[in-house]
Amino acid sequence: MDKWLSHPTALKIISVIVGLLLWAVVHIDPDTSPQTVTSNVDTKTIEASVIKAEGLDTDKYVLTAMEPTVVRLDVQGRLSNLLKASSDADYVVSVDLKDAKPGIQELPLVASLPKGITLVEMSPRTVTVQIEEILTKPFELKVVATGKPATGYVVGASTIVAPTTDIQVTLPKDDMSRVGVVETEISIDGADKTAVNKKAKIVVYDTDGIEMTNAVISPETAHVEVKVTPPFKSLPLQVRYTGTLPEGLSLVSVKPAIDQVTVYGEQKRLDELQVYDGVVLDLSKVKQTGSVQVKTEVIDGIKSIDPAEVTLEVVVAPIITRTFAALPITLEGVPSGMSAVFRTPAGGKFDLTVSGAGSVLNALQPDALAVIANVEGLNPGIHSVTLQIDVPAYVQTVLGSGQTLTVSIEIIEDAATGTGEDDAEEVGGTPTEEPPTPTPTSSPDTGEESNNGSGNASSGPTMNP
Numbered sequence: 276m277d278k279w280l281s282h283p284t285a286l287k288i289i290s291v292i293v294g295l296l297l298w299a300v301v302h303i304d305p306d307t308s309p310q311t312v313t314s315n316v317d318t319k320t321i322e323a324s325v326i327k328a329e330g331l332d333t334d335k336y337v338l339t340a341m342e343p344t345v346v347r348l349d350v351q352g353r354l355s356n357l358l359k360a361s362s363d364a365d366y367v368v369s370v371d372l373k374d375a376k377p378g379i380q381e382l383p384l385v386a387s388l389p390k391g392i393t394l395v396e397m398s399p400r401t402v403t404v405q406i407e408e409i410l411t412k413p414f415e416l417k418v419v420a421t422g423k424p425a426t427g428y429v430v431g432a433s434t435i436v437a438p439t440t441d442i443q444v445t446l447p448k449d450d451m452s453r454v455g456v457v458e459t460e461i462s463i464d465g466a467d468k469t470a471v472n473k474k475a476k477i478v479v480y481d482t483d484g485i486e487m488t489n490a491v492i493s494p495e496t497a498h499v500e501v502k503v504t505p506p507f508k509s510l511p512l513q514v515r516y517t518g519t520l521p522e523g524l525s526l527v528s529v530k531p532a533i534d535q536v537t538v539y540g541e542q543k544r545l546d547e548l549q550v551y552d553g554v555v556l557d558l559s560k561v562k563q564t565g566s567v568q569v570k571t572e573v574i575d576g577i578k579s580i581d582p583a584e585v586t587l588e589v590v591v592a593p594i595i596t597r598t599f600a601a602l603p604i605t606l607e608g609v610p611s612g613m614s615a616v617f618r619t620p621a622g623g624k625f626d627l628t629v630s631g632a633g634s635v636l637n638a639l640q641p642d643a644l645a646v647i648a649n650v651e652g653l654n655p656g657i658h659s660v661t662l663q664i665d666v667p668a669y670v671q672t673v674l675g676s677g678q679t680l681t682v683s684i685e686i687i688e689d690a691a692t693g694t695g696e697d698d699a700e701e702v703g704g705t706p707t708e709e710p711p712t713p714t715p716t717s718s719p720d721t722g723e724e725s726n727n728g729s730g731n732a733s734s735g736p737t738m739n740p
Contacts, residue, residue, distance in 0.1 A: 330373030349397075372406070456480050466503040
């Protein structure tokens with residue numbers, strides 16, 4: 276034995292064995308079994324992995340709340356795999372909302388991990404979500420002008436050029452009931468002409484005036500315009516006439532397509548105007564019933580008129596005449612303390628012939644005609660007084676052969692009353708005797724009503740449409 280131990284080869288073998296024993300003592304973990312050695316498997320913790328909502332039918336529902344929004348993940352895998360999946364975005368946690376219904380509900384979470392990595396723990400494993408039904412409703416768009424126009428100018432009407440329909444607003448059902456107004460703003464600060472914004476942002480406000488940022492708006496912008504003009508005023512439209520109708524025709528009616536116009540000018544001049552009479556119909560150009568386009572003429576102190584042209588519906592018909600016999604003459608302006616006595620015509624009656632369209636004259640009543648003698652300022656004595664004849668629109672007076680519009684009236688002091696001639700009639704006011712109903716006669720050639728072939732028409736029609 277001693278000889279074997281002293282052999283050099285034996286010593287080398289013994290040294291190797293001792294060295295291996297020493298290495299094992301240093302590297303083997305005393306807390307593990309003799310077969311367990313150091314492993315390359317490791318663990319990792321993701322503190323806040325964001326939860327993603329998937330599968331929700333966004334045409335019908337909206338996710339309004341989710342608690343929590345992040346989870347804690349403990350994962351395990353080979354060190355090489357953990358190093359490859361170094362970003363938290365590689366660890367996906369989701370909740371499936373495909374079958375979710377409106378209301379508050381608790382749903383399970385699902386973790387999708389990179390290849391080679393397994394889930395050790397997820398906290399929490401469920402999430403609470405609130406789902407609401409969404410609605411889409413149309414709303415009228417309101418245009419708000421901000422700022423002040425240039426000096427001497429005023430803000431007129433606003434116009435929405437596009438869209439031509441109401442704005443569609445999509446919101447959760449509960450929020451829809453809080454919508455107050457849908458509006459867009461346009462600046463007119465310092466403007467001296469129409470302000471235009473082709474891409475004005477549309478905003479939804481609740482009933483408290485707070486913007487509802489969760490509203491989905493379609494379209495998101497609008498093309499709007501706001502008129503900036505000189506001062507303006509809307510006035511009733513009155514048609515004036517020039518020229519005369521062709522022979523044998525008379526007006527039945529003239530009806531403008533609109534009854535008001537807007538005039539622009541200095542405020543002082545606008546305050547003076549009560550009616551706009553700048554539409555003038557030239558009767559000489561009217562040949563038959565129909566529509567006539569007439570320009571609106573600029574009158575004194577007015578810069579422009581809107582619209583620039585007015586359509587008139589003109590109706591004409593063949594002219595006829597009709598006589599109203601013994602119309603009472605109305606006295607006006609009799610001096611105080613005096614009386615007026617008709618010398619001629621006796622009785623203060625006047626036969627009046629008028630012309631016009633058949634439909635107009637057939638409907639004409641005697642009380643629509645007025646024959647007036649104004650004696651204001653006349654001294655005692657006999658005077659020739661010119662009569663004033665008032666007739667309705669589209670009716671003209673016709674004087675018979677030798678007929679005049681003058682009467683003879685004597686002004687008498689009351690103390691001298693009764694001293695006149697026997698055939699004079701004393702008149703202190705309007706005669707009260709009712710005139711007889713006129714009986715029109717027909718022309719043998721035309722069948723039109725006439726005054727037995729009498730007289731020519733007086734100048735131009737007297738019209739107040």
